[in-house]
Amino acid sequence: MNLLSCLLPDATHVRLETWSLEPAQSVITLTLHARQRTAHCPLCGRRSKRVHSRYERTLADLPWGEYAVTVRLSIRRLFCDDARCERRIFAERLPGVAAPWARKTPRLIGRLTAVGLALGGVAGVRLGRKIGLACNRNTLLRLVRRAPLPDVVTPSVLGVDDWALRKRHTYGTVLVDLERHRPVALLPDREAPTLAAWLRGHPGVAVISRDRSGAYAKGARDGAPAAVQVADRFHLLQNLAEALEVVFTAHAKDLRAAEQGRRDTVAAENGTLPVPPSVPQANARLLAAGRRERRLAAHGQVWHLRSVGWTGETIARHLGISRASVFRHLRHRAFPERGRRADAGHSLLDPWQHVVLEHWNSGRRDGRWLFRTLQQQEYRGSYATLARYLHRLRGVQGSVRAYELPGRPPPVLAAASRRVLTPRTATWLVLRRASNRSTEDQALLADLRGQTPDLEEAVGLAEEFTALVRDHAPDRLDPWLKRAADGAVQQLRRFAKRLSADYDAVRAALTLAWSNGPVEGQINRLKTLKRQMYGRANLDLLERRFLLAA
Ligand SMILES: [Zn+2]
Numbered sequence: 321m322n323l324l325s326c327l328l329p330d331a332t333h334v335r336l337e338t339w340s341l342e343p344a345q346s347v348i349t350l351t352l353h354a355r356q357r358t359a360h361c362p363l364c365g366r367r368s369k370r371v372h373s374r375y376e377r378t379l380a381d382l383p384w385g386e387y388a389v390t391v392r393l394s395i396r397r398l399f400c401d402d403a404r405c406e407r408r409i410f411a412e413r414l415p416g417v418a419a420p421w422a423r424k425t426p427r428l429i430g431r432l433t434a435v436g437l438a439l440g441g442v443a444g445v446r447l448g449r450k451i452g453l454a455c456n457r458n459t460l461l462r463l464v465r466r467a468p469l470p471d472v473v474t475p476s477v478l479g480v481d482d483w484a485l486r487k488r489h490t491y492g493t494v495l496v497d498l499e500r501h502r503p504v505a506l507l508p509d510r511e512a513p514t515l516a517a518w519l520r521g522h523p524g525v526a527v528i529s530r531d532r533s534g535a536y537a538k539g540a541r542d543g544a545p546a547a548v549q550v551a552d553r554f555h556l557l558q559n560l561a562e563a564l565e566v567v568f569t570a571h572a573k574d575l576r577a578a579e580q581g582r583r584d585t586v587a588a589e590n591g592t593l594p595v596p597p598s599v600p601q602a603n604a605r606l607l608a609a610g611r612r613e614r615r616l617a618a619h620g621q622v623w624h625l626r627s628v629g630w631t632g633e634t635i636a637r638h639l640g641i642s643r644a645s646v647f648r649h650l651r652h653r654a655f656p657e658r659g660r661r662a663d664a665g666h667s668l669l670d671p672w673q674h675v676v677l678e679h680w681n682s683g684r685r686d687g688r689w690l691f692r693t694l695q696q697q698e699y700r701g702s703y704a705t706l707a708r709y710l711h712r713l714r715g716v717q718g719s720v721r722a723y724e725l726p727g728r729p730p731p732v733l734a735a736a737s738r739r740v741l742t743p744r745t746a747t748w749l750v751l752r753r754a755s756n757r758s759t760e761d762q763a764l765l766a767d768l769r770g771q772t773p774d775l776e777e778a779v780g781l782a783e784e785f786t787a788l789v790r791d792h793a794p795d796r797l798d799p800w801l802k803r804a805a806d807g808a809v810q811q812l813r814r815f816a817k818r819l820s821a822d823y824d825a826v827r828a829a830l831t832l833a834w835s836n837g838p839v840e841g842q843i844n845r846l847k848t849l850k851r852q853m854y855g856r857a858n859l860d861l862l863e864r865r866f867l868l869a870a
Contacts, residue, residue, distance in 0.1 A: 337351040377392075395412055506867075792831070
């Protein structure tokens with residue numbers, strides 16, 4: 321076998337007749353013939369070697385180096401000599417080089433399909449052009465659509481979760497094989513009948529791990545009544561976090577008190593005066609006020625529609641917001657004020673604050689001089705930023721000057737800790753593993769518990785629940801449910817009630833090892849795929865890429 325025939329498509333069935341090379345166009349043209357003298361009639365199967373005529377098909381093949389390759393495939397028409405056969409003349413078939421009607425060789429189609437699956441239309445075309453696999457977008461997408469789906473082995477352990485096809489508008493469902501960590505299917509919505517129908521079509525699922533939405537519980541019950549349902553542990557903790565956040569929202573004043581107390585304590589221990597966090601500038605305040613107005617309006621509308629009997633789903637669709645937002649509004653009758661953004665008050669000056677404070681405390685307070693000094697240390701912020709900070713320092717200093725005794729040194733200023741205790745940060749402080757809490761976290765948490773008996777109880781119950789989920793301790797579930805149900809904190813009573821309503825699945829979450837971790841991974845993959853498709857993702861294309869590029 322010579323080198324050239326090694327490079328041919330399907331060298332066992334075709335041989336190279338002639339070739340030509342056009343350096344100007346960087347094109348190699350190969351003329352190929354069938355190796356076999358005889359061919360079988362596709363209808364009766366009889367062998368024939370009587371040639372009627374020839375015709376030629378032109379196909380694109382994989383490039384050789386920098387050269388595009390065009391295949392001219394010479395195909396014979398032969399007579400069928402079987403008198404009983406209806407077919408008089410037939411064309412020989414060479415599926416290894418040319419599928420019926422194809423204008424590309426199978427191996428080129430295979431590569432293009434792989435590119436399309438991995439990158440989608442637009443990016444696939446762009447890469448294809450660079451690696452000598454030029455192709456237009458529609459062709460690429462057609463190939464992806466034609467790629468056969470893998471045979472789905474019905475998983476015995478199935479993970480179910482929802483994902484946003486269009487955030488706040490359309491949600492679908494992802495099914496993942498939790499044993500093989502492979503995606504199984506995408507469902508077009510997150511309704512019970514859809515899941516039930518899929519389960520009926522794929523009998524044999526023994527365990528279903530799901531979030532705690534009623535729709536999936538019902539779908540699983542209807543479609544696979546024999547399967548064990550497992551509430552996902554992450555979702556259990558998330559539901560707890562939601563309940564706890566409501567508790568903390570109602571105790572916003574106590575949160576502020578705990579935080580202020582901590583700040584004062586730290587300052588007293590160090591004998592320093594903390595610099596308070598910055599106040600946002602006027603236009604930022606204006607924008608924030610606008611956003612608050614819109615949230616306030618939405619809050620009113622949601623509650624109004626609910627009061628006239630609309631369902632959460634209908635409200636979400638009507639107002640164009642997510643179901644989750646609707647329920648977030650419905651959790652609080654009073655409008656919940658937002659906490660500060662996590663990066664609020666961050667500034668380019670942050671890394672140099674301790675430098676500024678050091679100079680300030682030792683008496684070097686001239687703005688221009690400080691600015692030059694910082695610039696030498698690669699400070700890239702503006703003078704105005706520095707000036708605003710110095711203004712704040714002067715403010716703190718001035719507020720105590722009145723109490724200063726003449727001749728005593730001015731108080732030492734220290735940067736205040738950045739943490740702002742919002743309902744959300746407080747919630748995650750409680751849910752954080754004890755081993756991941758800093759000394760400061762622990763002190764803050766203790767202060768928080770000390771504020772009111774309700775907070776003491778809520779934090780205690782939340783910590784116990786988190787621990788029993790993380791420790792997989794089903795024996796501690798029943799006592800916990802009882803204590804929460806008998807407790808004083810309304811939100812946790814409700815939470816316990818909802819857990820009891822889903823008792824078997826919740827208990828299974830503590831006894832079985834399955835979790836939706838692999839589903840989250842697949843959802844992240846799905847999001848990446850969706851973003852590559854520039855939001856024009858048709859579900860069928862997305863599903864193919866999701867299942868085949870795995
Ligand atoms: Zn025949």
